Amino acid sequence: MILQLALGIVTAIGGFIDVGAIATTALAGALFGYQLVWAVLVGTLCVILLTEMCGRLAAVSHHTLADAVRERLGIRYFAVPLFLEVVVDTMVLAAEIGGVAIALHLATGIDYRVFVIPAALALWSVLWFGNFSVVENGVAFLGLVAVSFVFGMWEMRPEWGDVARAAIPSLPSRDAAQYWFLAISIVGSVLQPFLLNFYASGAVEEKWKIKDLWMNRTVAVFGMSFGSLIAVGILVLAAVVIGPRGMHVDSFEQAVFTLVAPFGEWGLSLFVASLAVACFGAGADLSLNLAYLVSQGFGWNWSENLKPHEDARFALVYSFAILLAAAVVMFADPLKLTMVTMALNGAVAPFIVFPLLIVMNDKAYLRDQTNGLLTNVLTSVVILIAFVIAIVAIPLEVLGG
Amino acid sequence: MAKRANEIRLEDLLGRRVRTADGRNVGRIEEFRARREGDYWVVTEFDIGPNALLGRLAARHLGITWPGRNRGYRASWEQINLDDPRRPTLNCPVDQLKQLR
Amino acid sequence: MVDPLPLVRDVLDKQIYDVNDAKVGKVDGIVLLPRKGRPPRVLAIESDIPCALGRVWRPLRRCAERLQEWIAPEIAGPTTIGFEHVVKSGIDVQVGIDAKRTNAFVWDAWLGHIVALIPGGKGRGEKGE
């Protein structure tokens, strides 16, 4: 039991960071110092609340979020989040594959496009030959290398008082559009819509039951909290190392200095490993989630634990998604693609978060585990935040992106 | 199962506006209530209007009530004419329909 | 099953499981049979992607049907199950037949042949064993 709990927390930590979190927090730290720490915390609180609900939905009803949205609100509503999430998740998957390729570019100096196909092939192979625990636990364990950002932050000994004060939202003294764009991108990179259905699908894959609800709560709270510590670490390191030297993060070469400063010649290797593994893990989760979303939406047989020919449509969906994403990232700059998709994540979130308010209060699904008043109020606040982000995301992308 | 020419698809009726004989809009069909009749199930009632929508979303327990006077009706199968599934019309005055609380 | 049975809340769009608990598909459509002077009979439930897409935007139905017929005309078509076989409804729909006797798995089987040609695509039992 304790091992399963530890595994769950490690998986959440390892899976928390991806190319979006690294890019947005590094850029925010370089441009606005510690000031946007609060955005990481807002995104983390939202994702804790929502993943706990999705885990509870899966453990009690053995249905995922995509299942419940289609079954309760019908295909005509479900078609909107399905279409939006397939588009945005494919773009984010392209950014993740680009992240892996860029990590190899940083290590070798060879143009990143050379590594796109090998990275996509490696990602596809892990899903095709591996099962859910290999994808989820194996890759997430490797993802722990990203904890080096936390040690790096500790090593640089920032003004902890200033960092703590930055946990309280504050208005920008300049560049308001860019400030708010980064705030939305950070929340969008932490509260990625795919995380919710993937977390619920993982709970169904691992056959969670009502007795696992306490583990669900623990994993959601501690896993996501430790994971956000890494994001704060990247932001603080960028604030201490990159900003004062007048550098931005226009490219990942500049973000490397966040770990070179505290760890010297080890910094580059740690950054390359963190970026590669974080993006690879997120890419695997995204590919699987696209297959879960489509399969659950149309009622097909689905499981990462089955052999591909036993759920051919499920396997072909993630195969086609990886192929399409690899093609996209051959022609698009991964960092720019990342920044656009993190903002678009915010635009998709309301369509996926709103149904939770209906489903999580439905006794047919949750029996006696429906939401309490407090959870409903907090969920309504998250929905409000998601709608505000959805409305301002695209205009801010134009002005501040 | 051989397809019969005069079959109706429930999903084509779902959400359709029901009109009175003189063309006034009564509301949208949101639910179909079926009852067992021997070995079969038959549609005996149609729920129309916003409260019916909340009912099928199983969202009544959220305490949401639709503003305004007309919250919904329950029409029996004799009270609705489905000859043209795209334009279901009432066979009786609206006030003969049961109100949906 | 509850009586009266709310068809939209408890049947339409629900996941269909057969007698072996295999996922057959979602209830994308319900077929009614109007009868003179008697209430319309609930004839069958249908699992069919063109039908589901057609409910989102009608032209999509024709496109999906044409695509299915182009890819594999011999297996294109909806999975229709008589409503008398429906034994449970609610957040899922359980039917009392073995779906292998229907065309529910023809697409997985057809694509399965292609997938089996790819290394690692074949085999039985849980992956990673």
Add this chain to the structure above:
Amino acid sequence: MGGLSDKLSRIFAPLEDLRASGLLGHPEMGTQLRAIVVLASSIALCGCKPASKRVDDALNSGGSWAATVKVVTEQWAQSRVSLRFVRTTLNTATNNLYRDAESIRSLDPAAAARLDRVKNAIEPVMAEVALNEPDRARDAAQAITSIIEPDPRLRSGYGEAGSARGR
């Protein structure tokens, strides 16, 4: 506000006809289609950023790359990064500066020329790197930030993050 609603209704008038023709199938599809058209047109707006902002962004980026070249050569001189990484960073800097200069040349030729000067100033640094001379590369890089001062607002607006304590 009336002008805007006329404009919007004129934009969506075709949808009304499409809906009336029954092509849209269910009456509600018009609403969904309208949402998709609004989203698509907003995304299309992404491409047209104000010209002055694009010039500012390019110059900020130029200053940032100038600072990056200086920092990477300093770190190399302290053996904290590899030769290969320095070469990768200088290549990326050159490519980005060239792309930024081209993107604003028609908007502000003078600003584009400044970016060109930064790019050209990287060449002697690149030469020293090719000769594997860290100290001389660092010295050659010192002058780059005088061509485009890294974003001054960063430093002054940086009080809340405190001074750098990197080693």
